[in-house]
Structure formats: C-alpha cells, structure tokens
Amino acid sequence: MYDFKPDDALDTAERYRQLCDAADALTAGEPDPIANMANVAALIWEFVPDLNWAGFYRIAPAKSQGQELVLGPFVGRPACIRIPLDRGVCGAAASSRQTQLVEDVHAFPGHIACDSASRSELVVPVTRDGEVVGVIDLDSPSPGRFSAEDAAGLERLADLLADRV
Template sequence: MSFATQTLSGSKPEQYAQLVAQARALIQGEPDRVANAANLAALVYHALPDLNWVGFYFYDGAELVVGPFQGLPACVRIALDKGVCGAAARTRQTQRVADVEAFPGHIACDAASRSELVVPLVHDGELVGVFDLDSPRVNRFDEEDQQGLEAIAQAFLDALQ
C-alpha cells in the first residue's frame, strides 16, 4: 500500500487536523511502536516546513535510546537529566524551546538546530519515550504547533497495546 503526504491547506489548526487524520490512517490497526514511529517521523518530516530532525527516542528503563527518525544521524543515548529530551521525559511535560542555545544543558546533536519541541510519550502511566522535533529556525514552534504535535503523539500512543 502506498501512502503519499497530502498537501495541507487552511489555517494552521486545520492543517494539523488534516495531518493528525493522516497519521491516524497511517498507523490504524498497527500496534508495533517501531513501525508506527518510523512512519510518523517520515510523515511529519515531509509535511511540515522548517524541520531538520523529527523522530522518537524510546525509554529503556534507564535512559532514552534513539528510535526511528528523519534527518541527520542523532545522539544515540540521552540521560533523563540531559537536554530538552531528557527534560521532557523527566517532567513528563512538553518542552517548547524557542532558542536551544539558551536552554541549559542543551545537547547539540545537529549544530544547525536552533529551536526544539519535545513531547513526552506516556502510556498507562509509564514513560515510553519522547517525540522530538528540531528546526534550524529560532522560535519555529508556537502553541498551535505544540497542540498539533501533541495530538500526533497521542495517535502514536493510542495505537500501542
């Protein structure tokens, strides 16, 4: 089966509603987290502008380990007390960072990244990992982006069994 990213149209919330619908259709009936993470990373990376990295890190019980992604090679392991991903995992709260150079302890996997949004993935009260997006543009992510990307993260979590 072939899936092509449809062109998004309308306001930003309308575009995210379309993207969430595409995400849900893409992973419908598939419980495998690696398969779904791979497809969602590709979908989001190709659908949204000004991104240089989109992917997942999975929690192995001790630290975050890189999972499926789109972009340049990434840091393989991230401690929960390091960087934006670690902060999202540790606090279980989305981290939206306008300028990563101003974030204490930021991990520069790609020197071109200037802003970041990381959504924690929590399923049945347990940390699964994080959904991480980087942009080469300062202040790339706003509240509407956060809400839309949290909805995509929720679609990923809803598919888990």
C-alpha cells in the same frame, strides 16, 4: 502507495489535524511500534515545514542502570543515540512529563547539540497508562520556529500514538 503531502497553504491547526488523520490511518491496527514510529516520523517531515530533524526517542534500559532515552526512528541527520533523563530538551520532556517548547536551544541549560544547525526545538512526551514511553522530537534551523499551536498539535499526535508506539 500513500500520498499524504499537505497543501502548503494550510494553517497550523488544519495541518496538524491532517497530520493526525494520516497518522491514524497508517498506524491503526499495526502492532509494531517501530514501524509506526517510522511512518509517523516520515509524516511529520512531510507535514511540518522548516524542520531539520523529526523523530522519536524511546524509554529503554540504560547501559548501566535505570532508564534513558534511546534513539528511535527519525528523519534527518544522524543523532545522539542515548540521552540521560536529566539532560537536554528530550530528557526534560521525559522526566517532567511536560512539553518543552524551546525558542533558542543554545539558551537551554544542558542542551545536547546533536546537530549544530538546530536552533529551536519542540519535544512532547508520549505517555501510556501514566508512564512516559518516549518522546516526539522536532528540531528546526530557525530560532523561535515553534508556537503553542504547534505544541498543541503535536500533543494530539502523541495522545493518538500512545498505544501504538
């Protein structure tokens, strides 16, 4: 059994350092990307406070043509299954290849409300060989929940996972 629950008193940088260490320990040598995403979503849920959703969207073929984001492993309430690359915070992160830190999702143009309780969002693209393969998505019921320090920590996690998801 694994017990990676962090100390509540950790500062943000140390919390993400320990999250990355735990993710590395769980995913090293495991070739199945779905298993790795599932374990990392659970770790994020344990390590990052004040979330109502944490998980992955994967780049996959669209139903008609092209590509879109398709729901991957997550922790939280049921979510949107498919997201076009030109819609929402996740689509913006995937298409721009840039982290999206949104203090108020209701003010974000094209926001997709999968969970009406979400107020802020942090989405980091996961890239492999220069191509986006998915995004890590964190939602919070608190406005302005995420900081630049959260973004930097999640970007380190995305870099670690690039060849594992």
